[in-house]
Amino acid sequence: MRSLAGSPWFGTARKRRGVVPQMSIAPEEVRKVALLARLLLSEDEVAEMATQLSRILAYMEVLRSVDTSQVEPMAHPLELVNVFRDDKVRPGLAREEALKNAPKHDGECYLVPAVLGPV
């Protein structure tokens, strides 16, 4: 990869390296993550997830112990850059096709439970 280490463009990326790894994760954190992912977990599942997530974080802790100060951040696993397409219109889906998978529609639009103002 090109040299980006120390580039000011990477400042925020460095600081943003996720939650501070800890060996265990609290049930309320599991509930928050579940809510963000719109997952409804039972209390048993919360406990189970807390254990599993803690184990994952513990593994991350191993990675964290490696000295990466001389390693450039990786933006993408492929060495490829600049993949573009031309600005050409192509036919898309017929409306019936597009709406077909929706649980509810009126032939023109998808229908969803009322959206009133920003959530």
Added chain:
Amino acid sequence: MEKPYEIVIGLEVHVQLLTRSKLFCGCSTEFGAPPNTQTCPVCIGMPGVLPVMNRHAFELALKTACALNCEIAPFTKWDRKNYYYPDLPKNYQISQYDLPFSRNGYLEIRSPEAEGGRRRIGIIRVHLEEDAGKSMHDEKAGRADSRIDLNRAGTPLLEIVTRPDLRSPTEAKVFLQELKLLLNYLGVSDCNMQEGSLRVDANINIRVNTPDGPVPTPIVEVKNMNSFRAVERALAYEAERQYQEFLQTGKRLGEVPKQTRGWDDEAEVTRPQRTKEESSDYRYFPEPDLVPVVVTEAEIARIRASLGELPAALRERLERSYGLTAYDSDVLVSQGRPVVDYFEVLAQRCGEGKLAANWVQQEVLRYLNEKQVGIESFPIPAERLAELLAMIRERTLDTRRGREVFARMLTTGETATEALAALGFVDVSDEEIHALCRKLIAENPKTVADVKAGKIKAVGGLVGQAKKINPHVDPAKVREVCLRLIGELA
């Protein structure tokens, strides 16, 4: 009157780019199509699809950033911004987080309130992302469901974030007008707020002057402003509201969480909007389906060279080259490049910038506004109008008659000379006018005495008689010559 506080405003502007197809798929971006007729598996988030970046969209984005004096990142990537909303079918928006393609720019505006009349408004960053769809809810019809149209989902969008450098609601409006004009000149966006191709949110707080120094109030994000006028009014309202709230509660920045308020255009107030506390937790992570983009110095140089003359430089050149006032150059440049081009031909051919500017602003623009057409549909070519203006400039034709000739040229398509002849206007020489005036003065001693006694209006009698004797004379000129000759009488 000095306000007891200073206003601090930063704007977040979203503009749709003028591409034919969407950012990551080949669906059309044309506005106004029936709902859900411009979608495909990519933009409605079907599993297994892959986005591919629209080259033209990225170029337009680079163009904008260069015109906004931004640094262009040599390396840029895209990220997923995760949130759940019915108009966002993938449940994430492809956006840019830590490596936006540009940052640290500015736009200079002409601000009557600023020292020197100008101010540089800092641009924190410009990044390229995809738009969401549209959700519609008809509360009056009492519908149980909201309707979702995904035609807009995936349209290329630029997010432009300013520094909190704006110091008044008017300045915020002027900034938006200047930004819109710039994007129009670049051909990057049509910035139509009605069609949603330009959207603005604002962050605003005030610094209240107190005996202990200025105290900042909590920052409020104002949304739902649907016109530049609404932006100005919403921010003026919000500043005053914050001041009143500060007087009552004394709450300062940091003591309450950031609030979002929506502008109600009819009631002319801002109202709190519901926000979920975790809504800011977007859990960005790199978009694995898009590879990064590398921009070389050569490409940036090529883009910079392609920008053309931008509004600020154009105004200054018009003022310099044609002796226009700031007001005149601003009116002309705001009309867009084709009107400026018309003006330039007119000014060069008729030989007087100020005269050409007046005629474009008064006569030409009036016609365009009345007919709701652009300059390309204006019936009189600049060269022909220049012929007319040259006559006016050389005073072989007075302005009043010039307008009559102009009106005829508009409808008949004749040249100025043809229209002049058709109207039967005959040029009356200065000698003829002088001879006529001398004759009238000699024949009307009472009128002359009245004028000499200070009843200047009495000269109108002489002008009336002159018009009867020779209908082709310019009344203004007769008046002027008569008054001068009378004044010269001992």
